[in-house]
Amino acid sequence: MKRDLVIIGGGPAGLAAAVSARKEGLEDILIIERDIRLGGILNQCIHNGFGLHTFKEELTGPEYADRFIRQVEEAKIPYLLDTMAVDVSYDEKNGEKIITAMNSEDGLFTINARAVILAMGCRERPRGALNIPGYRPAGIYSAGTAQYYVNMEGRMPGKRVVILGSGDIGLIMARRMTCEGAKVLCVAELQPYSGGLKRNIVQCLDDFGIPLLLSHTVVDIKGKRRVEGVTIAEVDENRKPIPGSEVFYECDTLLLSCGLIPENELSKGLGVNINPVTGGALVNESLETSIPGVYACGNVLHVHDLVDYVSGEASDAGRNAARYIAGNASDAEGYVIRIKTENGVRYSVPSVVRTGLMPDTLTVRFRVGNEYRDKNLVVYLDGKQLMKLPKRIMAPGEMEQIILVKSKALEIISASDMADHELVIRVEDK
Amino acid sequence: METRELTCIRCPIGCHITVELKNGEVKNITGNSCPRGADYAASEVTHPERTVTSLVRIKGGERPVVSVKTEGGVPKEKMMDVVKALKSVELKAPVHIGDIAAADIAGTGVNVVVTSEMAAAKKL
Numbered sequence: 344m345k346r347d348l349v350i351i352g353g354g355p356a357g358l359a360a361a362v363s364a365r366k367e368g369l370e371d372i373l374i375i376e377r378d379i380r381l382g383g384i385l386n387q388c389i390h391n392g393f394g395l396h397t398f399k400e401e402l403t404g405p406e407y408a409d410r411f412i413r414q415v416e417e418a419k420i421p422y423l424l425d426t427m428a429v430d431v432s433y434d435e436k437n438g439e440k441i442i443t444a445m446n447s448e449d450g451l452f453t454i455n456a457r458a459v460i461l462a463m464g465c466r467e468r469p470r471g472a473l474n475i476p477g478y479r480p481a482g483i484y485s486a487g488t489a490q491y492y493v494n495m496e497g498r499m500p501g502k503r504v505v506i507l508g509s510g511d512i513g514l515i516m517a518r519r520m521t522c523e524g525a526k527v528l529c530v531a532e533l534q535p536y537s538g539g540l541k542r543n544i545v546q547c548l549d550d551f552g553i554p555l556l557l558s559h560t561v562v563d564i565k566g567k568r569r570v571e572g573v574t575i576a577e578v579d580e581n582r583k584p585i586p587g588s589e590v591f592y593e594c595d596t597l598l599l600s601c602g603l604i605p606e607n608e609l610s611k612g613l614g615v616n617i618n619p620v621t622g623g624a625l626v627n628e629s630l631e632t633s634i635p636g637v638y639a640c641g642n643v644l645h646v647h648d649l650v651d652y653v654s655g656e657a658s659d660a661g662r663n664a665a666r667y668i669a670g671n672a673s674d675a676e677g678y679v680i681r682i683k684t685e686n687g688v689r690y691s692v693p694s695v696v697r698t699g700l701m702p703d704t705l706t707v708r709f710r711v712g713n714e715y716r717d718k719n720l721v722v723y724l725d726g727k728q729l730m731k732l733p734k735r736i737m738a739p740g741e742m743e744q745i746i747l748v749k750s751k752a753l754e755i756i757s758a759s760d761m762a763d764h765e766l767v768i769r770v771e772d773k
Numbered sequence: 774m775e776t777r778e779l780t781c782i783r784c785p786i787g788c789h790i791t792v793e794l795k796n797g798e799v800k801n802i803t804g805n806s807c808p809r810g811a812d813y814a815a816s817e818v819t820h821p822e823r824t825v826t827s828l829v830r831i832k833g834g835e836r837p838v839v840s841v842k843t844e845g846g847v848p849k850e851k852m853m854d855v856v857k858a859l860k861s862v863e864l865k866a867p868v869h870i871g872d873i874a875a876a877d878i879a880g881t882g883v884n885v886v887v888t889s890e891m892a893a894a895k896k897l
Contacts, residue, residue, distance in 0.1 A: 389826050405840055405870070405888050405890075494840065497837040546782070549780070
């Protein structure tokens with residue numbers, strides 16, 4: 344099979360990318376989705392709060408997904424469900440990407456594509472990556488797995504619950520499990536600040552009187568066949584448990600909400616350069632990876648807080664992929680700017696900007712590594728201060744962004760005598 | 774004079790707001806750093822509302838449960854009443870987004886609507 348554009352993943356990123364590529368005039372698109380329906384994880388996120396930016400109203404996850412699924416259906420963009428992409432490779436001779444996929448009807452098959460959009464999303468950090476001592480009894484779930492059981496299958500994983508990690512899914516599940524009749528004893532968070540949105544702390548914990556224990560972690564899990572309880576201890580500034588602070592909580596379930604990791608097995612197999620900070624691909628201004636014609640967007644690129652931002656980013660990727668296929672993506676003219684993040688800024692997406700392909704305004708998204716209050720966010724281009732934004736608060740749990748104006752950047756670069764152009768984003772004292 | 778402490782959720786700053794009330798009326802709001810915080814605090818202490826999202830059982834569907842939400846906010850203290858009332862609701866597939874699952878839930882005057890498309894299960 345030959346296709347112009349193959350999109351791997353039919354969640355919010357893949358759907359928005361497909362719709363946007365079609366709007367740009369691209370006909371030949373195929374979405375590959377491993378689940379039996381489009382929409383991805385949004386289908387199990389039955390709480391509201393999605394779409395305030397995209398649709399100016401508050402939707403639940405399935406409703407938000409449905410808006411995009413309808414657009415895909417109306418545009419008659421083909422998709423394969425229940426189909427797993429197992430490999431992507433790159434033929435340097437003709438620039439084709441070869442996707443190997445499988446499903447129960449067609450077996451194993453390959454698709455030769457001119458461009459690929461990676462939109463596989465992310466996975467939860469599992470227990471094995473957390474080094475929690477104790478046995479391995481039943482009753483330990485990632486928060487998202489519990490969410491699937493409750494919201495999709497109508498089954499309850501347990502009755503007395505402790506949640507480790509204050510990521511948004513964990514907070515949402517504290518409320519869900521409480522509404523379904525479980526007793527949620529507490530949410531323990533290793534860091535001195537929460538990883539979740541403030542809104543979720545108020546509406547999912549405070550509303551139900553569920554305590555949030557900051558600077559606390561699980562140090563032991565009791566139970567051989569089934570969880571019987573967990574021991575929680577306070578940690579010091581080096582995140583080491585403080586002896587004597589241990590408290591035992593009798594429970595039958597432990598939910599883990601300890602971070603999300605972009606799912607890049609396919610990207611790595613393809614040989615895409617990965618940013619060790621995000622676990623996602625390194626991309627340029629077009630959201631193109633180190634392999635020409637391979638784009639990445641959404642949580643497979645870097646984990647987002649809001650699906651609205653995923654949709655926005657994915658639209659950009661879809662449009663850029665369509666332009667690449669139409670042959671409008673040559674970057675002969677212009678400069679290359681490398682983006683360096685330091686002093687509290689952990690990474691940026693993109694990490695390279697080719698001014699020849701830069702739109703008039705370019706959104707650069709990034710995260711800080713710590714909670715900062717009353718600081719300046721300062722951006723330098725070739726040593727010259729480009730912007731200085733006073734920030735009341737910046738936190739690791741809230742993605743930040745700056746808008747680069749092309750004309751302004753070009754003005755500075757053309758006056759600069761540097762051979763390599765560098766944009767630096769950093770946190771500075773006021 | 775009664776005082777209430779709350780965390781503003783209008784933006785990531787999360788101001789700790791103190792509201793002074795007299796006979797249920799807002800007298801003074803402190804701790805907020807913008808007018809949006811004052812709005813939030815005033816409505817949150819006088820008539821806090823929440824959209825409730827939950828599940829109801831469904832017969833003959835692809836899955837045993839389907840997601841629903843209250844069409845608007847319900848008084849915060851009625852949240853659990855709404856959730857409990859939904860336990861006795863059972864729908865029949867197919868249902869579509871926006872279908873009314875229960876009218877005037879738990880005496881709140883608010884309707885509960887379906888938020889997922891759910892086809893009838895395929896017959897084998």
